[in-house]
Amino acid sequence: MTTPEHQLAMAKACVGGDLDAVNELLKNGYDFRIPITWNDKDGKECKNAPIFIAVDFGYSDMVRTFIDHGWGMNEQDDSExxxxxxxxxxxxxxxxxxxxxxxxxxxxxxxxxxxxxxxxxxxxxxxxxxDLYKNLEGDEDEIMMKATREGDLDKVKELLEKGYDLDKWKDESGNYQAYSPISVAYRTGNMKIMQVFMENGMEVEYNFRDNEQVENETS
Structure with missing residues (x-):
């Protein structure tokens, strides 16, 4: 029982937070995995399974209802x-x-x-x-890169306290390479991590216009 009329009714119930109407449709065999058309809070037309409408509007009881009826906790929509x-x-x-x-x-x-x-x-x-570092066990360089990308200040500090060598990312001229953790911290604007790097021996600053590294005149 998932005719266009029923889909319209489900969309209306989900947007309006009408849990009783949702339950009635589900009781009568409504297929809640079929994407339906609805309008979000900004009036934008979307097409998703009903649970995503409930999530968007913050109807936690309705979200739980769809889960209780079989929507998998890690089940994905068409956009994965x-x-x-x-x-x-x-x-x-x-x-x-x-x-x-x-x-x-x-x-x-x-x-x-x-x-x-x-x-x-x-x-x-x-x-x-x-687990941000799943499957990266033992690869401290990849862990440092991911910690920097994600802004995980505690993990960055942990690695540095264990003796992580930032200088391994320097090129033959003594400048940090463009794909180094230092460069990632700069591009993402994470000044807290940049400060930690500086406290642990980083001796370069960055040109904000062209993203090139220049020698720190104060070092």
Whole structure:
């Protein structure tokens, strides 16, 4: 029972937060995995499975209803995003925490979406809830690069305290290479990590106009 009329009814119920109507449709066999057309809070037309509408509007009870009816915690939509990814993108920290508590696994895509949306608290929570360095065990260079890209100040400090050598990223002229952690910290504007690098021997500064490295006149 998923006719166009029923899809319209489901979209209306999800947007309006009508949990009783959603439950009635589900009770009568509505296929909640079929994407339906709806308009978000800004009036933009979207097409997603109903659970993503509930996430977008922050209807946590409705989100839980779809999960209870069989939507997988790590199930993806046609764009390969999970409900958790979507919640992070919309910046809903309480819903993000709830989904993680229910067993949803934070992903790099979700972390990137939350960061893109400027949701600092969500980003911090997801970073604490996921293994950023999975499959990188023993590769300190890749770990340092990822820690710098993600803004993981604690991991950067940890590596430096263990004796990580920043000089390995210098070229024959003594300048840090363009793909070094120092360059990544500069490009992402992470001044806290740049400060830590400087405290641990970094002796260059960057030209903000052309992203070239120049010798620090004060060193």
């Amino acid at each position: 995003y999970t409900a958790l990814d979507w919640a992070g993108w919309t910046g809903q920290l309480d819903l993000v925490k709830s989904l993680v508590d229910l067993g949803a696994s934070p992903s790099q895509d979700g972390l990137d979406l939350a960061r893109e949306g400027g949701h600092k608290e969500v980003v911090e929570f997801l970073m604490q809830s996921m």
